Amino acid sequence: MSNWFTQVAAVTAFSLRTIAQRRGAVLATAVGVAGVAMVFVGVLSIAAGFRGTMRSSGAPDVAIILRSGADGEMTSVFDRTETQLIADAPGLARTGGTPQASAELFVIINLPSKTTGSDANVPLRGVGPAAFTVRDNVKLVAGRRFEPGRNEVIVGVGASRSSAGLEVGRKLRLGTNEWDIVGLFTAGGGSAESELWTDATVLQNAYQRGSSFQSVLARLASPETFQIFKDALTANPQLKVKVQRQTEFYEAQSGALTGFIEGIGFFIAAMMALGALFGALNTMYTAVATRVREIATLRALGFGAGPVVISVLVESLLVSIAGGAVGAAAAYVAFDGFTASTLNWQSFSQVAFAFRVTPALLLQAIFLSSFIGLLGGLFPALRAAKVPIAAALRET
Amino acid sequence: MSNNHEVLVDVQGVDRVFRRGSEEIHVLQKLDLQVRQGEFLALMGPSGSGKSTLLNLIGGLDRPSNGSVAIGGERIDGLNDRQLAAWRARHIGLVFQFYNLLPVLNAQRNVELPLLLTSLSATQRREHAAAALDIVGLKDRNTSFPTQLSGGEQQRVGIARAIVTDPTILLCDEPTGDLDQKSGDEILSLLQALNREQGKTIIMVTHDPHASHRASRTVYLNKGRLLAENPE
Numbered sequence: 001m002s003n004w005f006t007q008v009a010a011v012t013a014f015s016l017r018t019i020a021q022r023r024g025a026v027l028a029t030a031v032g033v034a035g036v037a038m039v040f041v042g043v044l045s046i047a048a049g050f051r052g053t054m055r056s057s058g059a060p061d062v063a064i065i066l067r068s069g070a071d072g073e074m075t076s077v078f079d080r081t082e083t084q085l086i087a088d089a090p091g092l093a094r095t096g097g098t099p100q101a102s103a104e105l106f107v108i109i110n111l112p113s114k115t116t117g118s119d120a121n122v123p124l125r126g127v128g129p130a131a132f133t134v135r136d137n138v139k140l141v142a143g144r145r146f147e148p149g150r151n152e153v154i155v156g157v158g159a160s161r162s163s164a165g166l167e168v169g170r171k172l173r174l175g176t177n178e179w180d181i182v183g184l185f186t187a188g189g190g191s192a193e194s195e196l197w198t199d200a201t202v203l204q205n206a207y208q209r210g211s212s213f214q215s216v217l218a219r220l221a222s223p224e225t226f227q228i229f230k231d232a233l234t235a236n237p238q239l240k241v242k243v244q245r246q247t248e249f250y251e252a253q254s255g256a257l258t259g260f261i262e263g264i265g266f267f268i269a270a271m272m273a274l275g276a277l278f279g280a281l282n283t284m285y286t287a288v289a290t291r292v293r294e295i296a297t298l299r300a301l302g303f304g305a306g307p308v309v310i311s312v313l314v315e316s317l318l319v320s321i322a323g324g325a326v327g328a329a330a331a332y333v334a335f336d337g338f339t340a341s342t343l344n345w346q347s348f349s350q351v352a353f354a355f356r357v358t359p360a361l362l363l364q365a366i367f368l369s370s371f372i373g374l375l376g377g378l379f380p381a382l383r384a385a386k387v388p389i390a391a392a393l394r395e396t
Numbered sequence: 397m398s399n400n401h402e403v404l405v406d407v408q409g410v411d412r413v414f415r416r417g418s419e420e421i422h423v424l425q426k427l428d429l430q431v432r433q434g435e436f437l438a439l440m441g442p443s444g445s446g447k448s449t450l451l452n453l454i455g456g457l458d459r460p461s462n463g464s465v466a467i468g469g470e471r472i473d474g475l476n477d478r479q480l481a482a483w484r485a486r487h488i489g490l491v492f493q494f495y496n497l498l499p500v501l502n503a504q505r506n507v508e509l510p511l512l513l514t515s516l517s518a519t520q521r522r523e524h525a526a527a528a529l530d531i532v533g534l535k536d537r538n539t540s541f542p543t544q545l546s547g548g549e550q551q552r553v554g555i556a557r558a559i560v561t562d563p564t565i566l567l568c569d570e571p572t573g574d575l576d577q578k579s580g581d582e583i584l585s586l587l588q589a590l591n592r593e594q595g596k597t598i599i600m601v602t603h604d605p606h607a608s609h610r611a612s613r614t615v616y617l618n619k620g621r622l623l624a625e626n627p628e
């Protein structure tokens with residue numbers, strides 16, 4: 001049996017040494033697989049980045065309350081009394097007796113995109129005084145907070161990156177209103193970074209919203225009090241509400257888009273993989289054909305069919321994996337951290353996010369490449385095994 | 397029966413039929429051949445008469461459609477592919493018309509090739525290959541690659557590869573067919589020396605009457621049968 005492994009190693013070594021003579025075709029195969037890996041990693045890093053952004057938008061001990069039947073903040077509405085009832089429910093964290101709940105509303109404004117110059121939707125959110133304690137990942141990186149009652153906004157870093165004219169100190173003219181940009185904030189990479197914030201009451205007045213809100217964001221005393229809080233709200237006959245953890249809310253919002261991007265990514269990668277597969281098949285068939293006398297000679301000397309099969313498979317596998325690794329590495333260099341923004345279809349507003357080339361994606365790309373190599377080598381390898389020794393020896 | 401131990405190759409009633417589409421080609425018909433231990437047999441005949449086919453049957457590269465092939469008393473016509481491969485590695489040394497050396501390996505490595513199928517260590521393989529190259533007179537060309545060797549030298553490497561495992565029989569299919577007169581003569585002298593001095597049993601297919609004179613016996617293949625005399 002040790003003899004068998006010697007055979008495999010020796011036959012594989014011979015066939016790998018003949019690669020130099022066929023470098024054109026072998027290189028073409030490797031480049032084909034590299035392309036597949038690159039597109040695969042590139043497209044899926046978009047989905048991974050978007051999902052990551054949406055996930056880090058939420059916290060497990062924060063609840064978002066919408067009107068029941070609403071599938072997002074856009075279609076939800078509360079009056080002041082209702083937001084008061086929600087804030088007074090048990091299970092919420094309190095500071096000095098005041099519940100940590102922020103009644104919010106938002107409007108969509110149009111701002112010119114930095115890259116295209118055309119208008120893009122950006123959410124302008126009005127938040128309550130508790131907003132900064134409820135969203136404790138919000139940090140000012142420049143300027144200060146807006147003051148209640150004044151036409152002042154603070155800008156998320158994602159929004160400031162993708163929209164023109166959002167620098168601290170500048171003025172922002174929206175319709176008949178003029179706003180002072182007084183601060184720049186981060187939100188731990190979450191989707192709030194794509195928003196502009198102001199005082200809820202000021203926003204209600206500026207956009208004739210009376211005293212209506214769209215959602216309440218509340219910090220729970222602990223993640224475990226969610227159920228108590230939810231039960232209290234749903235049992236209250238004066239309220240018709242849907243209570244979700246913030247993590248679940250964002251996860252649901254990103255699902256459709258990431259699914260869509262992943263679908264496209266898999267489709268394009270599959271098409272290209274098919275092309276690369278035929279390339280690999282062709283290369284390996286040619287390799288076997290040009291080496292048919294050599295294979296027959298080895299077999300005539302007493303080498304088994306198994307080592308010959310394995311040598312063809314190993315070559316195909318190595319070439320594909322090498323191509324795949326180069327493609328995946330190129331995708332990492334080109335796409336990881338590349339920032340983009342996209343429309344969040346649930347809120348019809350821009351979400352800024354960074355492409356994320358995760359280790360899992362790289363691993364999947366290598367796995368895909370090996371699959372192409374294995375399949376591309378399989379049929380040529382079987383043909384190599386079936387080379388009729390006596391007939392092939394006659395070929396000159 | 398009394399001298400059975402001397403008969404090394406025993407081919408009896410062998411048919412070999414090839415199929416080409418619906419057509420059947422009867423290449424060998426009811427063919428008998430005995431070769432004794434230590435013989436140097438030349439096998440002649442017109443092109444397409446089945447010389448290579450017969451050699452392949454004796455060397456276990458092919459199986460007869462009918463009849464029996466026994467080498468050293470062991471029937472090989474019933475062995476499966478895997479068994480035949482192992483049997484060839486142990487008993488057969490093959491010399492080809494076009495040498496069939498692996499171009500990516502130097503002379504030394506080409507000769508070591510069949511030893512990979514034995515249990516010899518790397519050091520032993522190196523020593524055996526060096527000894528075989530010495531026998532064929534190419535001791536100092538061991539690091540040369542096939543493309544750096546003349547046809548005659550390549551065939552010497554081919555012969556070294558064939559004898560390195562000390563096989564039971566040496567089968568040569570037109571070993572001088574691709575060589576000029578002088579190189580061909582040197583190869584024939586080498587085969588003759590292997591036969592006379594080392595007692596190797598050799599079966600050699602050739603078209604060249606001159607070459608057959610070096611053999612201890614010549615048989616002629618004609619219309620699927622063997623004749624002891626040249627039919628022409």
Ligand SMILES: Nc1ncnc2c1ncn2[C@@H]1O[C@H](COP(=O)(O)OP(=O)(O)OP(=O)(O)O)[C@@H](O)[C@H]1O
Nearest residue numbers: 391414415416423442443444445446447448449450
């Ligand atoms: N695998 C095969 N399939 C079909 N026909 C074959 C096969 N091998 C040999 N033949 C046919 O059998 C006949 C004998 O072939 P073979 O190679 O044994 O002749 P040969 O005497 O060695 O000829 P040459 O002197 O040209 O080498 C030829 O007609 C050949 O075409």
Ligand SMILES: [Mg+2]
Nearest residue numbers: 447448449569
């Ligand atoms: Mg022939």
